[in-house]
Amino acid sequence: MNLVRCVVPVSGGKDSQTCLALAVEHFGKENVIGLFCDTQFEHPLTYEHIENMKDLYDVEIITRTAGSVLEQCLKWGRFPTDKVNFCTNYLKINVGKDFYKQLAEQQGCGFEVWYGLRSGESHQREKRYGQKIDHELYAPHEIMPSKYPKYLEKLGVMMRLPIVSWTEKEVLAFLGNTANPLYQKGFSRVGCFPCLAGxxxxxxxxxxxxxxxxxxxxxxxxxxxxxxxxxxxxxxxxxxxxxxxxxxxxxx
Known part of the structure; x- marks a missing residue:
């Protein structure tokens, strides 16, 4: 079994796909895996696109789910917003956190997580990540202090933001016609269809x-x-x- 050197959380969106392509180029396909956290609220084209990416990059993409967005809405008694995005916390970040811990313990060493964040996506992200450097490694809690525990760094799990300085135009040009077809149908965001916090x-x-x-x-x-x-x-x-x-x- 090959050692996993990089995990890329993929959503079916353009930024995470770009990170997956870059990781395969950097580490080799045999040392990279994708992690798809299924919110059970995706468009069928997105599920199809996830499957297509497995063939496109010849990598394993593992699917994990902790339930659905609508179950979370019922649990919280409200719909998510940009400021209260419990769906992302419970269905993506927490799922990823548990996966990274288990994988690091299983293989006895850490790995890099290539995260598809771009500082140009919003004013809020520019404020948070504008000073981050794309070729630097960061401890997970340095990227999201309130989301990731410090023990991940102790297990050797480190994060990189390889496209943090990229523009949307650069990402789309890099992917060409391999991006999720929902973009060609006029949607600027994919993932949940639709994002209930939007x-x-x-x-x-x-x-x-x-x-x-x-x-x-x-x-x-x-x-x-x-x-x-x-x-x-x-x-x-x-x-x-x-x-x-x-x-x-x-x-x-």
Missing amino acids: GNTPKEKAFQFDSFGQSQLRKVREVEKQIGKSIFTSKGASQRNNEAQLCMFCQI
């Missing part, structure tokens, strides 16, 4: 995109009834989607 416009677009998006809206509506809160932050967006859903039922 704004009203991308959520509306996803819910009205295709039959799968419509089925996602129906699931969300059921959660809304149980927690007594709307997924939309404006009355206009909520009304538009109520009308869209009624039209959809009329066509059935």
Whole structure:
């Protein structure tokens, strides 16, 4: 069995895919694995894309899940926001943290985790990661102090942000036509479909995109009834989607 020298958390998005490609180029495909944390709220094209990446880069991508986004919403009695993103914490970061610990203990040594963060994604990320250097190694708790424990560093697990200074244009140019097809369909973010912590416009677009998006809206509506809160932050967006859903039922 080959020693794992690098783990790349992959979401099906362009940034994590770029990190996977760079890691394979740097370490060799036999020493790299991907980790896909399934939120059970992804578009079928994203699941298909994860499978395609296995063949594209000839690497193993391991899938782990700790439940679904909607289960987390019911548990917390609310929908996630940019400031309260419990879904990311429980379904991705915690899953990854446990995986890194188990793998390091299993193989008796650490490895690098190549994380697809870009400082240019938002003002908040620029503030947090703008001073990070793409070729430097950092302890996990130095990247996300409140998320990762110090014991990971003691186990030899270190993180690198290989595209922290890249622009979105550079990432898309690097991937060419191998990126998730949802980008070509006009979506700027993939992963959860839609991201429930995002704004009203991308959520509306996803819910009205295709039959799968419509089925996602129906699931969300059921959660809304149980927690007594709307997924939309404006009355206009909520009304538009109520009308869209009624039209959809009329066509059935």
